[in-house]
Amino acid sequence: xxxxxxxxxxxxxxxxxxxxxxxxxxGTAGSRSEARxxxxxxxxxxxxxxxxxxxxxxxxxxxxxxxxxxxxxxxLRKYSTAEISENTFYFLFGSxxxxxxxxxxxxxxxxYLTIWGIYRGGQxxxxxxxxxxxxxxxxxxIAAKDVYNLEITIEDNDKITWNFSARP
Amino acid sequence: MIxxxxxxxxxxxxxxxxxxxxxxxxxxKGTSYYLDAIEMSNxxxxxxxxxxxxxxxxxxxxxxxxxxDSATWCSTYSADEFFKYGxxxxxxxxxxxxxxxxxxxTWRSELVSxxxxxxxxxxxxxxxxIEMACKQSTSSYKEGVYQLGKRNKIRGLYDNVYELTxxxxxxxxxxxxxxxxxxxxxxxxxxxxxxxxxxxxxE
Numbered sequence: 292x293x294x295x296x297x298x299x300x301x302x303x304x305x306x307x308x309x310x311x312x313x314x315x316x317x318g319t320a321g322s323r324s325e326a327r328x329x330x331x332x333x334x335x336x337x338x339x340x341x342x343x344x345x346x347x348x349x350x351x352x353x354x355x356x357x358x359x360x361x362x363x364x365x366x367l368r369k370y371s372t373a374e375i376s377e378n379t380f381y382f383l384f385g386s387x388x389x390x391x392x393x394x395x396x397x398x399x400x401x402x403y404l405t406i407w408g409i410y411r412g413g414q415x416x417x418x419x420x421x422x423x424x425x426x427x428x429x430x431x432x433i434a435a436k437d438v439y440n441l442e443i444t445i446e447d448n449d450k451i452t453w454n455f456s457a458r459p
Numbered sequence: 460m461i462x463x464x465x466x467x468x469x470x471x472x473x474x475x476x477x478x479x480x481x482x483x484x485x486x487x488k489g490t491s492y493y494l495d496a497i498e499m500s501n502x503x504x505x506x507x508x509x510x511x512x513x514x515x516x517x518x519x520x521x522x523x524x525x526x527x528d529s530a531t532w533c534s535t536y537s538a539d540e541f542f543k544y545g546x547x548x549x550x551x552x553x554x555x556x557x558x559x560x561x562x563x564x565t566w567r568s569e570l571v572s573x574x575x576x577x578x579x580x581x582x583x584x585x586x587x588x589i590e591m592a593c594k595q596s597t598s599s600y601k602e603g604v605y606q607l608g609k610r611n612k613i614r615g616l617y618d619n620v621y622e623l624t625x626x627x628x629x630x631x632x633x634x635x636x637x638x639x640x641x642x643x644x645x646x647x648x649x650x651x652x653x654x655x656x657x658x659x660x661x662e
Contacts, residue, residue: 301503304570440545
């Protein structure tokens with residue numbers, strides 16, 4: 292199925308925007324889920340496109356055992372370091388304290404998928420790729436933080452299509 | 460100890476849902492103002508354009524006056540239509556007039572204040588705030604108009620595009636000296652002029 296609308300977050304206002312792929316309608320919403328809902332209602336076809344902001348979330352406070360982060364729906368979520376390690380958080384947020392040898396590619400990819408709200412389980416590279424319709428190149432790009440121009444299309448049948456080089 | 464300090468600094472630099480920095484901005488040390496970390500991107504400006512279109516319609520003055528000067532924008536990005544090519548999403552928007560920038564400020568201030576329940580006022584930056592911010596700005600100089608960086612530091616104040624200031628007709632210059640300076644608008648090709656904004660939180 293073809294994607295029919297796209298959603299993205301404005302870093303300048305904190306609001307979400309959506310637009311039908313054909314440009315026929317667009318709007319502004321307070322959260323990703325609202326934007327997605329409005330896109331579904333106003334655009335023909337099915338599926339939606341997610342353009343994650345570069346950081347994928349915002350740490351509001353953190354200490355050595357847990358972090359609180361706004362997810363792409365604008366909901367504040369708390370993660371323990373058992374879920375996402377401290378070092379992997381440093382990776383996500385570009386901290387100088389990130390130590391590359393202390394986080395595996397699988398951990399880094401799971402962390403991104405979790406913060407984007409689309410993690411469907413899996414611990415090994417093969418299982419993560421299978422559950423998220425990711426190929427090896429895509430897995431490697433996420434693990435390397437090469438997600439600057441990423442578009443994630445999620446169809447109504449839950450199939451995910453990854454586009455690492457194009458946005459709206 | 461160093462690790463704990465790192466976490467502390469990380470928290471200070473992150474927008475916390477309007478508890479600290481208004482969206483897109485970082486605090487300018489020594490002032491009560493915040494400044495956009497990076498220049499306004501094409502995608503950010505496009506978000507404004509489509510909001511005008513959806514609220515007021517394609518034939519409205521609000522929508523029409525939100526569009527960048529097409530000749531300027533298209534010549535800078537070698538494109539035939541504003542925002543037709545997503546590959547320029549994260550490049551600085553150009554072709555915006557002083558008046559358009561101020562209209563955008565009104566829109567942005569309203570949206571941010573509404574979302575976060577505090578009165579946040581965005582304006583074009585003053586010379587004084589820019590000069591203070593220059594002391595904490597990071598340069599990643601590349602020739603020409605180039606892709607914007609992350610918002611974790613104030614970037615590109617003295618390179619990438621020239622930028623409008625609150626003083627109509629006076630630009631923040633773009634140069635390789637590593638210092639902020641100012642220049643009259645009529646000395647600069649319009650395709651090299653971008654924008655960023657400063658903000659203050661009103662109690």
